[in-house]
Amino acid sequence: MAKVNQVAWTVLNEPRKSLVEGVATCEDQRCDGSVGYGGSRDECGEATLDSMIMDGSNMNIGAVVGLRQASNSYKFQHKTFRI
Numbered sequence: 072m073a074k075v076n077q078v079a080w081t082v083l084n085e086p087r088k089s090l091v092e093g094v095a096t097c098e099d100q101r102c103d104g105s106v107g108y109g110g111s112r113d114e115c116g117e118a119t120l121d122s123m124i125m126d127g128s129n130m131n132i133g134a135v136v137g138l139r140q141a142s143n144s145y146k147f148q149h150k151t152f153r154i
Contacts (some may be wrong), residue, residue, distance in 0.1 A: 073103065075093055075097045076093070078092050078093055078095075078096040078121070079092060079093030080112065082153055090124075094122075098120075117139065119136075119138060119139055120137075120138040121134075121135065121137065121138070122134065123135075147153060
């Protein structure tokens with residue numbers, strides 16, 4: 072988790088970017104063995120990724136589900152998020 076915190080800290084002046092980069096680093100490093108590409112398999116034996124973000128100030132939501140052959144679901148989902 073030290074690497075995750077370091078990456079997030081470097082972009083802390085941009086809160087949304089720090090969140091995206093911190094989570095992406097966790098996905099890349101498979102922080103608990105089940106996060107990110109190659110993580111836990113579903114009932115069909117395939118790794119799929121889901122991600123969601125919510126802005127608590129206005130309840131806007133961005134999400135992606137069932138991504139296949141993608142390494143950073145959070146970056147994909149972040150692109151869907153519009154404020």
